[in-house]
Amino acid sequence: MITNANLVHQPGPPSSFSYEEIEIPEPGPGEVQLKHRMIGVNFIDTYFRSGLYPYPLEPPIIPGAEATAEVVQLGPEVNDLNVGDRVVYTGGFGAYCQHRNMKSDRLVKLPEELSDEKAAACMLKGLTAHYLLHGTFQVKPGHTILFHAGAGGVGLIAGQWANHIGATVIGTVGSKEKAALARENGYHHVINYREENFVERVMEITEGAGVDVVYDSVGQDTYPYSLKCLKRLGMWVPFGQSSGPIKNFELKDLAAHGSLFTTRPSLFDYVATKAALQQASKELFEMLEGGHLKITINQKYPLKDAGLVHELLENRKTKGSTLLVP
Ligand SMILES: NC(=O)c1ccc[n+]([C@@H]2O[C@H](COP(=O)([O-])OP(=O)(O)OC[C@H]3O[C@@H](n4cnc5c(N)ncnc54)[C@H](OP(=O)(O)O)[C@@H]3O)[C@@H](O)[C@H]2O)c1
Known part of the structure; x- marks a missing residue:
């Protein structure tokens, strides 16, 4: 036809x-x-x-x-x-x-x-939030997570889902309007990463402890800063590249930031x-x-x-x- x-x-x-x-x-x-x-x-x-x-x-x-x-x-x-x-x-x-x-x-x-x-x-965005929060890293009540691009398609769903699980949810966004939207969609703390240093803000929010997991779909622009937001033995989940692919990743970077874990997952x-x-x-x-x-x-x-x-x-x-x- x-x-x-x-x-x-x-x-x-x-x-x-x-x-x-x-x-x-x-x-x-x-x-x-x-x-x-x-x-x-x-x-x-x-x-x-x-x-x-x-x-x-x-x-x-x-x-x-x-x-x-x-x-x-x-x-x-x-x-x-x-x-x-x-x-x-x-x-x-x-x-x-x-x-x-x-x-x-x-x-x-x-x-x-x-x-x-x-x-x-x-469907795609929700199933992505599902596997990221339940499969790649099993988010539990008491965990603190950082989700980049919190007001995006995947980000708005992931914020609500992680909040429902009982995690403390930190998100980054690129504007004031996006910050307001992210707050309405599960994010306890929102950082405008065009205006604020997100590593410093995450460390303030977590009182120096860092987060259990970072979900990073931004890629080039947020690397290697996302690694600096993690606790020792934390999980870095680079699952996209909205700002362009990461070019300079080396395995030794994981050791340098506290024996981190990582995977590059696909829905x-x-x-x-x-x-x-x-x-x-x-x-x-x-x-x-x-x-x-x-x-x-x-x-x-x-x-x-x-x-x-x-x-x-x-x-x-x-x-x-x-x-x-x-
Ligand atoms: N691996 C997987 O299984 C899987 C599945 C689904 C999606 N993804 C990935 O997840 C990401 C989100 O997908 P989505 O469809 O929901 O898109 P989206 O988050 O609605 O849109 C991308 C957002 O990324 C942020 N961003 C930061 N720097 C950027 C730049 N230089 N150029 C463009 N955007 C930039 C922007 O939000 P701010 O203005 O707030 O920064 C933008 O709105 C994509 O990278 C996608 O490839 C991966």
Whole structure:
């Protein structure tokens, strides 16, 4: 069938997007055809668009790793879904379009009470907060954590979730408005790292003790300062690079800052199996249904405006989650 997609022929700046008709085949074995209802925007989409992450298929590149959809056609050997089911997914790329085919085992059925908007705004980001706080490092009551970019898509969800667990939650943000929003979303202490030295502030807040874990998606600009915020034997979790990749990391830096632990995690390893994906999604939906997480959708644009949305995201002009309307 013919559908519309916002795609990129050559990796490049946000102006590289081109809104075009594309042809998609019939769904193959184990696949269903989806009609998107709402598309989530994530920083990872900018990495594929710019070429920072190599696109694993022949161009054109179709970014997009999060969406809600209606199942409109079943391929052969699909027995866990029906036409008309409402589903949500998170996966590496391909969501910036109106229709697509997808393996049915990567789809999660949406609970009736969960809206398309909310689910598309929190599937990738919420599952990321889930694995960071429960998997990579198991945050417990009494822990103190530092989460950079606290008013971002992942940051707003992680602040609420860590607060719900019972941790003391410190966040960094890049403006006064973002600070106010982070405070409303679980952060006990907020540091504007464009104006304040965040290492000094963390040491003041923790009375010199340092934090148990730092979640750092900013990358280049916050390295190696994040290491200086940690307790001895603390955990440094560099999980993104919004300001650019870290260039000068050496293993000996971990020893120099107190025998620290680290990993460079990716959501897609934590939800690689169908069982892990379904279990993590169930826990995310329970947090939403229990009223422990509110999802802030601060930007919503038509799919054809993906270039503008990427520009806003890369220039630190967004707060919370961003959606594209197919
Ligand atoms: N590894 C994983 O599994 C995984 C999964 C999801 C997301 N991530 C990573 O987590 C990060 C957050 O993703 P998101 O989609 O929720 O994005 P986001 O946090 O909504 O947006 C990025 C934020 O990073 C901050 N930032 C600091 N320096 C920046 C710079 N030089 N350029 C741009 N932004 C800068 C900005 O907030 P301030 O203005 O407040 O500084 C900006 O709003 C991204 O790095 C993403 O790659 C990783």
